Amino acid sequence: MTLEKYHLTETPTIKTEILPGAKAKKILIDQEQFESNNRNYPRKFPLVPKIAKGAIIEDVDGNQFMDFFSFCGVINVGHNNEEVLIDAQEQMNEIIHTMDFPTETKIAFMKNLNSNLPQQLKDNIKINFCGPTGADAIEAAMKLARLKTKKNLIISFQGAYHGMTTGALSVTSNFKNREGLPIVNQGTHFAPFSYCYRCPFGKRPDSCKTECASHVKNLLENPNSGIDSPAAVLLEPIQGEGGVVIPKKEFHQEIQKICNDNGIPLIHDEVQAGFYRTGKLLSSEHFEVTPDIVTMSKGIGGIGMPLAILLIKKEFDVWEPGMHAGTFRGNQVSMAAGNSAMNFIKKNNIEAHVTEMGEVLMDGLLQIQKQSKFIGEVRGAGLLIGVEYVRDEESKEPFSEFCVKMRKELFENGILIEVGGYYSNVIRILPPLTITKKMVHTFLDVFDRVNSIVEKEYVRNEVAMPVL
Structure with a gap:
């Protein structure tokens, strides 16, 4: 190669x-x-x-x-990748904007993406197109989880970055990003992340018992934890803006088990770490866990074309028609570029x-x-x-x-x-x-x-x- x-x-x-x-x-x-x-x-x-x-x-x-x-x-796949550009330009000559009408391009993109998903998600998801940014996908994911559970609280994590819209900021932990907007942090509880270099529990690898996951378990199962039952647990499998913080595999596996045991949707933000950035389509594959809802954007447009989606396990697809819309969710050039980028990745x-x-x-x-x-x-x-x-x-x-x-x-x-x-x-x-x-x-x-x-x-x- x-x-x-x-x-x-x-x-x-x-x-x-x-x-x-x-x-x-x-x-x-x-x-x-x-x-x-x-x-x-x-x-x-x-x-x-x-x-x-x-x-x-x-x-x-x-x-x-x-x-x-x-x-x-x-x-x-690089600036102006010539193979992706050809497919994007061909699409541009046909049709660019289609709202949520089906097209051959959209169907090809969805089939290709589904075929590349890990086995636990392949053929078990629906794809939701939303506004063209990662923050739009986060907004949609939280909205869907709240509709599904009829609850409001979202458990997010220290070091999390999920976008700059007010909803996404509510689950973003950096005070500087939320400066001057105190109301946006209502409805969120931030738990410690598995950041072993700066362990929030003062542990070292030889003494760690995944206390960060145990803390979340206590929040959810202790009737005196002081927090409401949440609509979802939301986290990045690998924190990007937070400084490329890579959790222990046991942390992710425990969080998934805790969510499953308590009937709480698990949302993974794959906006930055996803789309082969870590060598796999989803960074969660490294940890051998399967989320219920996945947000994707950034790299999925291949060469910078704006595109954002949710991957939703079928049992969590509780949208009513038109319940979540977005004018630019039907950008055919972005879908053509994303499809072409996947083909380029596989071919090479x-x-x-x-x-x-x-x-x-x-x-x-x-x-x-x-x-x-x-x-x-x-x-x-x-x-x-x-x-x-x-x-x-x-x-x-x-x-x-x-x-x-x-x-x-x-x-x-x-x-x-x-x-x-x-x-x-x-x-x-x-x-x-x-x-x-x-x-x-x-x-x-x-x-x-x-x-x-x-x-x-x-x-x-x-x-x-x-x-x-």
Whole structure:
């Protein structure tokens, strides 16, 4: 398998003396004049994209960057994947918008998706198309669970990120995302997540008895827990924005058993970790669990086409006709792109490739960790990887400033990454699934060099500080 042809090039190239270059700087000024203060990413790295292919984005000044966060985990089979583009363009020439009328394209997409599901879900689900974002899918999933159970409370988890609409924010734990909107957290109870590096119960792997799952069991089965019986338990199989937090398998299995025993719908948010990001269609497959409702978006559109769906076990499909609508739930170009992306993944054995490239990335980052003063943990599944920075290995005090500096320096060296985590101290690495081994090694070389430079700068500043 050769994937080089799906990329503009395999190395980053910075041509201008400074970033942003002259053309980019002018456009960024124009953006500031006309666009709302709500704009975000250009403040983190002043990028003005012009063309893109695979994992390479070229800006208006000719600088070429390696996209190692897939524009928020959306571009799973690479920017402008030529095979997916052909199918999307053919669909565009026929019909684009169809509401929820059936089309040959929609049926092909649903059949293809169903055939690729794990055995426990295959032929046992209905597919619900909703608004085109992950937050829309979360809203629909919570609404469906509440209709099914006639209850209101949702149990979510610390570190959770489910979107920025008010409903999705109600189950998102970060206070900053909910700042100024105190009412949105009503109807949610946040339980501790299985975050072994920062165990909320102070346990170590050799003493852990999955207390995080036992805590949820107590909430649901103790008549004096103080919370209402919930409409659903909602969680990400692997937390993405939370810092690529990968729970113990036992945690997921216990949560599923607890939900089953208590007749509570289990919702998995696969918006970021799903669609082969971890080497499997659903990241829950790694944990050998089966949710009742699944939300999917981001990568399922293949090359960035807007698409969001629910996978619903048939017994939970209690919608009445028209009970949940959405004008753009019938985007045929997105469905054509999603169908084509699945075919591309199967034809090129991308699942195995993701696993292999993930191992190369993890091995390289673990070697860098051995020489680093501030990397506390490297964790990942497939091409969803997090590098957590701490000021001290023992105290694990978060080092968010280091990550912000790394993001800036990596950008200036032609690499795009993002920062996340409970304390904004985790570098999140999510390259397109078509990334080549040469690009992975280039990334590791640049990451190693930049990490050393930033580390020396902080160590030097610490030494220079006067002792009080």
